[in-house]
Amino acid sequence: MTDQAPDYAALRAIGWPWPGAPEDAAWQALCAAHPQAVPARVSEQHRSGYVVARGPEDALRPESLPEWQRPRFPAHARPAVGDWVLVEEGKRIVALLPRHTAIKRAAAGEHYHQQVIAANVDTVFIVCGLDADFNPRRIERYLMLVGGGGGQPEAPQPVVVLTKADRTEYADDALEVLADLAAQDIPLRTVNAKDPASVAQLHGWLGPGRTVVLVGSSGAGKSTLTNTLLGVQKMKTNTVRENDSRGRHTTTYRALIPLPSGACLIDTPGMRELKPTGEEDLAEGGFADIQALTAQCRFRDCAHQGEPGCAVQAAIQAGELDPARLANYMKLQDEVAAAAAKLARRVAENAGKGPGRRPAGRPGRR
Incomplete structure (x- = not known):
């Protein structure tokens, strides 16, 4: 397989989402910007770099973009296992294609x-x-x-x-x-x-x-x-x-x-810590039933701790909701809210800064 002629049959075997050229506009733009590059999928991620695949039996260890190695470069903006990248000459990664899910x-x-x-x-x-x-x-x-x-x-x-x-x-x-x-x-x-x-x-x-x-x-x-x-x-x-x-x-x-x-x-390795990022929607994460109950409470700011007209407590009294599930929902809701506040602060602090760059002004000042 050459860099000028991607083997889409081999790529399809490792999850390429279309049999031919991608239909995603952002993917098309990046592919057009790097006409000598071919798609590959990140199959392993190590501290020293990446292993990428152009097919089930075609693995490479290309060089990654220099900015990905900078300590201040956001970790989530680097490639992860499952990502699609563009590789030139089988030697270097030149672009990360936008994710559809993560x-x-x-x-x-x-x-x-x-x-x-x-x-x-x-x-x-x-x-x-x-x-x-x-x-x-x-x-x-x-x-x-x-x-x-x-x-x-x-x-x-x-x-x-x-x-x-x-x-x-x-x-x-x-x-x-x-x-x-x-x-x-x-x-x-x-x-x-x-x-x-x-x-x-x-x-x-x-x-x-x-x-x-x-x-x-x-x-x-x-x-x-x-x-x-x-x-x-x-x-x-x-x-x-x-x-x-x-x-x-x-x-x-x-x-x-x-x-x-x-x-x-x-x-994946076993994970001991499962902290939310602040982007989660609990209704989409297994708590749609509790979210629906909270919408039926008499008061919009109901804390579900015994307020009159609380639909959540009514469901518990009726045996329709496990109190342990409610306690976990409330705990996770607080964690997501705290993480969302941290995320908002991080976005505000980084506004106008390029990834991996120091803040404007003298060193040590913001």
Whole structure:
């Protein structure tokens, strides 16, 4: 394959969204601006650089743009696994194509930063084990991040995948606990991640050209699920501790893996912190039912703590709403609001500044 003649059949096998030239105007403009470049997809992201693919068996390690290496360059503006870039001569990345979807979280630390977990994905498998790993509140937190769409106009579809169904007799009980999510048309599936017949119920989201990202805690079974979908033992797996069902980080970096079905799978390390970016919409993140109830309260500023005419408390009294879900909703609502305030301040501070540049004026002054 030459740089002047992209192999769209090979690109399609790693998720290229169209069989020919892209229909997105922004993509067309960048491709026209770099006529000697060809599209490639970021398949691995490391501290030292990127691995990009022009097809299932065509990986490169090109140089990245110099500004991406600057410490002050926004992390979320750098390529992430799943992104599409333009590469010249197979040696250097010259442009990052705009994302259609992104899963992001706020990075750990005092200062506000965003981290892209995966880009240009169609579906997010939220993987949770049916052992001590099972945590409805953490599932809701993942749904919040997925529902945010990463600030993009589109949001991927979430699917809750409950693994280790072969190790418990309480799979149906777990589904009942998550019934409020199912009522919002969020698919729930219980699987034995080691059994291809059981995992086959996920194939509907793994058609040709589709991209799915796996998220979940360490030990939830993401790597096992990946191996079963691949049909080979490619990803390293470890046993989990019996006392708390926690596993070690068997996946240490994000990687995009083509599947035999023609889909692509992005495996990710377990994440301990799931902080919102401030762009999330809780109604799109698994709390549409509570949002609908809040709109029925008598007072617009109802705090849902016993005010007269509170539709939320009425639903709890009627047994229609789990108090724990409401408490988590209120907690996440506060976190999103705080993150949104930080984001607004960051945008105001950076107004008029180019990415990676120091503020105007003398060093140390704003």
